[in-house]
Amino acid sequence: MKPILLLITFLYALSLKAQTVGKDTLSIEDKAYKFSAKKLIVPSVLISYGALSLMSDDLKSLNQSTRYETREHIIAGATIDNYMQYAPAAAVYGLNLAGVKGKHNFKDRTIIYATSQLISAALVLPTKQFVGEERPDGSNNFSFPSGHTATAFSSAHFMFREYKDWSCYL
Numbered sequence: 001m002k003p004i005l006l007l008i009t010f011l012y013a014l015s016l017k018a019q020t021v022g023k024d025t026l027s028i029e030d031k032a033y034k035f036s037a038k039k040l041i042v043p044s045v046l047i048s049y050g051a052l053s054l055m056s057d058d059l060k061s062l063n064q065s066t067r068y069e070t071r072e073h074i075i076a077g078a079t080i081d082n083y084m085q086y087a088p089a090a091a092v093y094g095l096n097l098a099g100v101k102g103k104h105n106f107k108d109r110t111i112i113y114a115t116s117q118l119i120s121a122a123l124v125l126p127t128k129q130f131v132g133e134e135r136p137d138g139s140n141n142f143s144f145p146s147g148h149t150a151t152a153f154s155s156a157h158f159m160f161r162e163y164k165d166w167s168c169y170l
Helices: 002-018 037-053 057-073 080-084 087-097 106-131 147-163
Strands: none
Touching: 037 057, 080 147, 087 106, 087 147, 106 147
């Protein structure tokens, strides 16, 4: 009985020591945004590549071969991408209905989402007109930039901003 009591006392003492923090290890996290030029490298390279691909004959031929391969594998009538672009926004409203409260109330949330979609459309639609890149299926000349992608990213960022303090997975 004595060895067990001694072991329990020892383990309890260790757990108490584990709860202490030295003064030199305390720090306050600064959440202010800090600009870093390194964060611009990847987006700059990708944007440059996209711009060059509109002027380079080699990259245009790559686009043509990709278009040819894509046409071989198109599933007629596949429309899931028309709905999935709105999935993050629908999840925000669904989570709220399920009792998971976001950062904003329904009215503010709706105004924020509508504004982000209007800004996205105001940037994407004129750019489509200006660029005039042909779609892989040849149906029209409004394939770049992708409106579906812009909507999906703005919806995903809307969800992130609404629940970033609640869960790192949302």
